[in-house]
Each structure stands twice: as C-alpha cells, then as structure tokens.
Amino acid sequence: MRKGLIGIFLLIQIIGLSNLGYCKWSLINKTPAIEGRVADATTGEPIENVVISCEWVQEVPAFVDTVSKGFAHEVVITDKEGRYRIPSKTSVHFPPLLFVGSQFDEISIIISHPLYSRPMWIGAKKDYLIIGSEKRRIYKSEDGIIHWDIQLLSLEEKYSKAIETLKFKADSEERKRELEAIAYELGLSFIKFAQSGIVNFRVDQEYLYDATSIFSKWEEITNKIGKTRDLERAKEWILKERREYEK
Numbered sequence: 001m002r003k004g005l006i007g008i009f010l011l012i013q014i015i016g017l018s019n020l021g022y023c024k025w026s027l028i029n030k031t032p033a034i035e036g037r038v039a040d041a042t043t044g045e046p047i048e049n050v051v052i053s054c055e056w057v058q059e060v061p062a063f064v065d066t067v068s069k070g071f072a073h074e075v076v077i078t079d080k081e082g083r084y085r086i087p088s089k090t091s092v093h094f095p096p097l098l099f100v101g102s103q104f105d106e107i108s109i110i111i112s113h114p115l116y117s118r119p120m121w122i123g124a125k126k127d128y129l130i131i132g133s134e135k136r137r138i139y140k141s142e143d144g145i146i147h148w149d150i151q152l153l154s155l156e157e158k159y160s161k162a163i164e165t166l167k168f169k170a171d172s173e174e175r176k177r178e179l180e181a182i183a184y185e186l187g188l189s190f191i192k193f194a195q196s197g198i199v200n201f202r203v204d205q206e207y208l209y210d211a212t213s214i215f216s217k218w219e220e221i222t223n224k225i226g227k228t229r230d231l232e233r234a235k236e237w238i239l240k241e242r243r244e245y246e247k
Helices: 002-019 155-166 173-196 211-222 229-246
Strands: 028-031 033-040 051-061 066-077 083-086 089-092 103-112 120-124 128-131 136-139 145-147 150-152
Touching (some): 033 103, 136 145, 155 173, 155 211, 173 211, 173 229, 211 229
Parallel strands (some): 033 145, 033 150
Antiparallel strands (some): 028 089, 033 083, 051 066, 103 120, 120 128
16 A cells, blocks of 8 residues: 555656656756857957856756756856857756756856956757847757857947947936936946956966956046946955955
C-alpha cells in the first residue's frame, strides 16, 4: 500500500513538473561561447575595460512552482580592441524528482562601463541570445559560437546632445522640466554605477578604473546642467566603498 502511494505521488509530481516546463529537461547542458567586439556607438572606436558579468542560471522545482538560482558566475573584461569572449560552459542537471533536480534556464549577462549608458541586461538561452531592446534573437553560427558585436552610447553623447538641443528652446516651464528630467536621469546613472561597484571594480587586486578621471568626466557633463545632488551622492558612495576596499 505504501509503495503504491509513493508511486502515485511520484507520478503526480512528474506530471506537475512537466507542466512547469521540465518535460524539456536534459542531464547535460552545454552553452555556446559568445564573442565579439564592444564599440562606441557614435565613433565606432573600441571600448576597453567594459565589464561583462555573466551568471549561469538554473530552474529548480519548488512546492508549487520553480525558482531560479545561479550556479556559476564569470566576469569578462574587454581588451584594448574592445574584444570579449564568454566561454562555453557544460553543466549537469539532475532529474526533477522528489523536488530535487534542476534544468538550465539561461545566462544572465550585464554589460557596464561608468562612462557609457546604464547597464544593459541580455539573456542567453541554449543556442541564442535574447536582445530585448532590439526585440530580436541572435543564434549560434556553424562554428558553435554566438557572434555578437555591441555598441554602447556614451553618457557624454547622450546627455550633452540633449542639453545642446534645449539651448534652442526659449526659457519656459517646459524647458525647465526637460532640463530637470535630464539631470535626474543622469544622476540615476551615476548612482546606479556607484551602487553596482563598477567604478570600484578590481582585477587582480588593481582598480580597473581611475575614480578621479571618472569624476572629472562626470563633472564635465553635469557642468553643462549645473551641479547635481546625485553626482555628489555617487561620489560619496564610491569614495566610501573604495576606503573599505583599501583597508
């Protein structure tokens, strides 16, 4: 009787997990390598020291649904030519029985640089990239690699051009609101990078970025708008974090 109940329980669980997507479960999963070049969207010049943070994520069964958990993480830094390579990774996932098991979900990729637009998120499945902002997918080539060249818009280009445009508008409440919106959005970018730790990112115990030059460039942009409280907050955050790192 007990064996019969256990058999029925397992059957119900397998059916339930199949409905949650586990019917596509496979023991061994191999993600393709992803490689390409990161360049400035305006000048076409390569961008060095772009931080590409990758987390391999799996789905694990829960009582009524599945939850996502990272099982591997790697950080890639672009070289002087702006080139990067995210390695292929093979993972083993156990059968989803008795709420013990997993299946590969995606690679979560975040691309960041303190002088370029706010961090970009990309998802990679088993054989293709999901480019949400462009509403398209990039599939792996015959060589088993996903080739993806990335273009990033600099903060200077994005906000300086917007500010220049406002000069041709007469003083009005509308112009004031637009200027405030630019200042607010730019401030959010500063805080986002400060909180993410990108400006304080270190490789082999050395800082990837010179905080002083980053501050100078940020100030150069904000001076066209006027001093912003968010810039000062970002400075305080970064300096505090750097002092902690240096202890």
